[in-house]
Amino acid sequence: MTPDPTLLDDVARLRAGDPQDMLGAVASAGAQIRDGLAMVGDLDLGPRPRALVVAGMGGSAASGDVLVAAAGSACPIPLVVHRGPGLPAWVGPEDLVVGLSCSGTTEETLAAVAAAVERKTRLVTIGAPDSPLEIAGAGAPHLAVDAGGRQPRASLWSLATPLLLVGEAVGVTPGARADLAAAATVLDAVAAVNGPAIETSSNRAKELALHLAGGLPVLWGPPGVGATVANRFACQIAENAKQPSMPGVLSEAHHNQIVSFDGPTARADGLRLVVLADDDEPPASVARVEQSQIAAAEAGVPAVLLRGSGPDPVSRLAGLIALVDFASVYLALLGGVDPTPVAAIESLKARLAEADS
Known part of the structure; x- marks a missing residue:
């Protein structure tokens, strides 16, 4: 199903698709x-x-x-x-x-x-x-x-x-x-500019959801802030949007996952790269982030770079996590998916409890 980008700027439709208010x-x-x-x-x-x-x-x-x-x-x-x-x-x-x-x-x-x-x-x-x-x-x-x-x-x-x-x-x-x-102040600021009433043209979370829609997200970040947010994003995409993704840590992902850029999924315009980075990175990590973008461009893989900014790691981490959390909910709504229920988890837990009883 081709996502309808106009959905993201229709607050009433967003609310209807999110009845338990995951965005809130x-x-x-x-x-x-x-x-x-x-x-x-x-x-x-x-x-x-x-x-x-x-x-x-x-x-x-x-x-x-x-x-x-x-x-x-x-x-x-x-x-x-x-x-x-x-x-x-x-x-x-x-x-x-x-x-x-x-x-x-x-x-x-x-x-x-x-x-x-x-x-x-x-x-x-x-x-x-x-x-x-x-x-x-x-x-x-x-x-x-x-x-x-x-x-x-x-x-x-x-x-x-x-x-x-x-x-x-x-x-x-x-x-x-x-x-x-x-x-906390950073999180409030991110929520203010990425909420459902903010149009896509000024809303980074909605833009990020559109970047990922219809493709397989590849989420990379250097150790620390970047890799933590990449893994968080993968989990949120799974639970909110009910979609798979491929998280990786730089530079480990350059020793294996990057080869997927040469495969049929990339050639079919199926991969979507997001590189998550911290403003305070060592030179080796800065180079890995740059080379990730270059490799994606050479392979024709659409790529986005997101950097955390702020005075300390907690603030930088919080800002990036808030952004990807919003994006995962918008991605769910683009796909016509209610972001809140996790029926597969609840069903599995029930079966395991029954097996143990």
């Missing part, structure tokens, strides 16, 4: 940060741990990726985002485990928290109040999150805010509270 949920990101900052006071979590392990799944685990990108390559300890049940064998009492679940009921996260309690690791849980997650923590500090009925993927900053403050408390994201306050 995306626009709430700045408020999520401010609410989180108000809810989480000073944290005393003791000395810096040997390693920090973030245990979560799906949209909840995405906040762990935000922590890793915000901490950057200068982080003094290993940061691990663990997506799965239990914990790696090496995790022990010298480490800090943060169990994240927006609902407080995620099976894999509950198993990870149970393992942390059994091994007597330092533990913090973040999620719904009075939930199985809080109970599983067996008295560990619990930072309550009110997602306001939003889907986990639309509650990224409700979870990332307390997680970054945990990171600040143990010395891996110093200055996080101030950076988050700045990021």
